[in-house]
Structure formats: C-alpha cells, structure tokens
Amino acid sequence: MAGPDAKGDAKGFVSLVSSGPGDPELLTLRAAARLRQAEVVLYDDLSSGPILELANPDAELVPVGKRAGRPSAKQEHVNALLVEYALAGQRVVRLKSGDAGIFGRLEEEIIALNEAGIAFEIVPGVPSAVAAAAAAQIPLTRRLTARRLQFLTGADVTGALPRDINWAAIADPATTTVVFMGQRSFPDLARGLQEHGLSGETPALFAEAVSHPHQRLIRTTIAALAEMLADAPVTQPALILYGPLAQGPDQG
Structure with a gap:
C-alpha cells in the first residue's frame, strides 16, 4: 500500500499509530516520523501529554479520547472525522494508546477507511x-x-x-x-x-x-x-x- 507521501489523487492518507503506554521513549521510530509528518492528529486521552510534543507544530490536534465515566467521543464520530480529514487531502495520524490492535477499536476505523476508499497504514506499538x-x-x-x-x-x-x-x-x-x-x-x-x-x-x-x-x-x-x-x-x-x-x- 502507498505510504503517507504518495501522490496519486486528491485523497489524503491515514496512519493508525500506536503510541504505546505513554512514555515517548517507547514510541517506534515510524510512529515518531508519522507524528512529525502529520497535518492532523486525532488522539486518544491516554496518548496526550509528552507524546504530542513530537507532532508537527503546525498540525491540528483533535482530542477524541474515550474514558469510562467521562464525556467521550463516539466511535462513529471518530470514524467520520478520519474520513473527513482524509478526503480533504490531509496526512492524518490517528494516535491510539498501547497497541491499537488490542482492545483499541481498530477494526471499526479500518472498516470506515476501506468503505471510503482511503489509503491507510497500521503502525504497531508496545502493548501496555x-x-x-x-x-x-x-x-x-x-x-x-x-x-x-x-x-x-x-x-x-x-x-x-x-x-x-x-x-x-x-x-x-x-x-x-x-x-x-x-x-x-x-x-x-x-x-x-x-x-x-x-x-x-x-x-x-x-x-x-x-x-x-x-x-x-x-x-x-x-x-x-x-x-x-x-x-x-x-x-x-x-x-x-x-x-x-x-x-x-x-x-x-
């Protein structure tokens, strides 16, 4: 699949990035690179803090975290934002805590991107x-x-x-x-x-x-x-x- 810098149509690209447990030193090199390249970062509550300091300073930072017992973004809203930003031609990072494939609702976002015809990659991380x-x-x-x-x-x-x-x-x-x-x-x-x-x-x-x-x-x-x-x-x-x-x- 094409990478985040691919040029072929007006659509953007989504990197589904696992941030690990929260310590920036436990990020993968690829995760850090995608944050530096991002134009939009949709981040989980548990991925906020020092990790966001690694993002492109011009990137738009959008909190979409879900925490039990607190007001949270609905998954359908997160999916819609991913599609909306990518269709506008943006390089989007969806920053997820731990490893996104472990109880991280990764599949719902993959389905939404596939249905919209948006190219994406999955960047694994250190599971909590x-x-x-x-x-x-x-x-x-x-x-x-x-x-x-x-x-x-x-x-x-x-x-x-x-x-x-x-x-x-x-x-x-x-x-x-x-x-x-x-x-x-x-x-x-x-x-x-x-x-x-x-x-x-x-x-x-x-x-x-x-x-x-x-x-x-x-x-x-x-x-x-x-x-x-x-x-x-x-x-x-x-x-x-x-x-x-x-x-x-x-x-x-």
Missing part, C-alpha cells in the same frame, strides 16, 4: 501489558509453568463484566492472564475465578499508569486485590496481571 511486565521486571511466559499468555477485557459495552467468559481458560493456573479495563469488575471476576477452581492466593500484579511518572505497581493475590478494588475509585488507567509469574522472580 508488555510495558507493565517490563516495569515489574517479570516475564510473561515461562517453560512448563506459564506456557500460555492471554489478554482479557474486564468490561463489556456497558462497563460490566462480560457474561460469555470462558472460565476454564481464564482460571487456568498455568497461564499468564492480563485483564484490560477491569478495575471495576475485578471483584466479580475474582469471585468467578475462585468458583472455577483458581486459588485466591494466585499471585496478581496491579499496574497503574504504566510508564508514567506516577506509575504504581502492587504485587498481591487475586483475593486481596479484589478486596482492595471493591470500593476503590478509578482515577488512573490500570492493568491486572495474574498467574504464576505475577509474584516476581525475587519471591520464588
């Missing part, structure tokens, strides 16, 4: 789950005891715990499981895990504001974490990682 494990100085897999890695969303479209959970898979004690968007629903999730045979003493890692200056990492167990989150307000984005590796190598 990988950054969280690195910050905690743990691996995500281990021979024999953690041979499988799985990502799970802790919220359906209403914000509640999804009903169609494969409990056998996520209660597997030999698996590393990472829960995205699960702070509110984790007490219910932990209850279900224990009902399906996973010990409440299973190690868990609570990783908040990963790669940001106010990052917080808490090593605990699924039972204790569920108790901690039961009445806790959600003020920062966070991931929950549980399984045999979450305790860290310094503890056995």
